[in-house]
Amino acid sequence: NRRNSLNFSGGPGALPESVLQQVQESIIAVPEVGLSILGISHRSDWFAGVVAELESNIRSLMGLSSNYHVLFLQGGATQQFSMVPMTLLRGKEYAAEYLHTGYWTGKAIPEAQREGPVRMLWSGEDMGFTRLPKDDELDFSVDAPYLHYASNETVEGLQFHRVIGRDDVPRICDMSSDFLAGPGEFDRFSLIYAHAQKNIGPAGVTVVVVKDELLDGAPTDLPGFLDYRAQIKAHSIFNTPPVFAIYVILLVTRWLRDEIGGLDAMDRINTAKADMLYQALDRSCDFYQARAHRSDRSKMNVAFTLSSPELESQFLAAAAHAGMSGLAGHRSVGGIRASLYNGLTISAVETLVSFMEEFRARRR
Ligand code: PMP
Numbered sequence: 001n002r003r004n005s006l007n008f009s010g011g012p013g014a015l016p017e018s019v020l021q022q023v024q025e026s027i028i029a030v031p032e033v034g035l036s037i038l039g040i041s042h043r044s045d046w047f048a049g050v051v052a053e054l055e056s057n058i059r060s061l062m063g064l065s066s067n068y069h070v071l072f073l074q075g076g077a078t079q080q081f082s083m084v085p086m087t088l089l090r091g092k093e094y095a096a097e098y099l100h101t102g103y104w105t106g107k108a109i110p111e112a113q114r115e116g117p118v119r120m121l122w123s124g125e126d127m128g129f130t131r132l133p134k135d136d137e138l139d140f141s142v143d144a145p146y147l148h149y150a151s152n153e154t155v156e157g158l159q160f161h162r163v164i165g166r167d168d169v170p171r172i173c174d175m176s177s178d179f180l181a182g183p184g185e186f187d188r189f190s191l192i193y194a195h196a197q198k199n200i201g202p203a204g205v206t207v208v209v210v211k212d213e214l215l216d217g218a219p220t221d222l223p224g225f226l227d228y229r230a231q232i233k234a235h236s237i238f239n240t241p242p243v244f245a246i247y248v249i250l251l252v253t254r255w256l257r258d259e260i261g262g263l264d265a266m267d268r269i270n271t272a273k274a275d276m277l278y279q280a281l282d283r284s285c286d287f288y289q290a291r292a293h294r295s296d297r298s299k300m301n302v303a304f305t306l307s308s309p310e311l312e313s314q315f316l317a318a319a320a321h322a323g324m325s326g327l328a329g330h331r332s333v334g335g336i337r338a339s340l341y342n343g344l345t346i347s348a349v350e351t352l353v354s355f356m357e358e359f360r361a362r363r364r
Pocket of ligand 1: 077078150154176177
């Protein structure tokens, strides 16, 4: 008796109902083609049009200038943990700077260390990743080939509400869990990557936005598939791309533009959802404890705990009984996590909040 509208999964996450309906139709036949989306050639003119429209939608949603390329790659965000240092760190003398703010940046660091010197600029590990660094804790070096960080730590629910780093050192950002969830100063980044399976689509495709000049001087002996320049040249059709996943993202970008009204409007909705849930936690802080330091709270992933693992299990079972799913915290930290991606509605958060109030009243 779970309900799709109440999917709080950390990823793959909830997608908008109207998009799912179009996807359902496309499984039988894409209206303008007459063929199933699962059986359309990636070399068809139609698919070239899909990639071109998707690229243009992302450019206009993000306000990107023409010196950025937009790529659709495979291998998930994990492959970007390696592709970035293969391209920018191999053979370098000065260390790239990495922030260790949670589980996922912790996965990126050892991949970079395989390629060249890495300096861990800051780590929140000793504090159990409950907050992000303040500006006066960060001493960026001008010599670094690049700075790498994640705008949103999905597991711990920590989000930067500002751009960090120096404007004269390339900024590389993992935006997997807050991509296209709100506006940003995207032109201050040299490379942004985000897999689709949180805010914009199913698993299987990763969007990379990369500034032209970043690739000057990249090694020329990389495997073709792992060479951003080869991917740019092939317009993301270097080999058979995930046609289905790319088509779903196209539908989500149309939804963002036509039904939501762009990234500012999306952010207003996402902020309203997050505020509602954090306020509910703060009202009942004798019973529910938010994990993240107030100033670094994520709008996408709201992580909290109850007083014991037993009570948390009861909470999850009762929530599932009420039709809600995906609320268990990541296996590395436990607790509860409600993910409020673009596709999750305000009314789903209202349902969760009233459930939480009832649960507390019954158990207190
Ligand atoms: N970065 C972040 C911020 C993530 O949340 C995740 C996965 N949830 C990853 C990277 C890894 O992504 P993938 O499984 O697509 O490789």
